[in-house]
Amino acid sequence: MTEKSDRCMSCGVTLIGPIGARFPCPDCGEIIMRCNRCRKQSNSYTCPNCGFVGP
């Protein structure tokens, strides 16, 4: 069984429990994950599936 770790798409920090936000990519629906810090700072993210870059 592989343990999947959720990582912030912006800074790469590992998200544990309720920390961070998960939302589908507006372009392809892939789940994007961001930590609270990046969400606060409105850091940009890149979708690993389609390359969409968004705030």
Ligand SMILES: [Zn+2]
């Ligand atoms: Zn982050």
Ligand SMILES: [Zn+2]
């Ligand atoms: Zn996407």
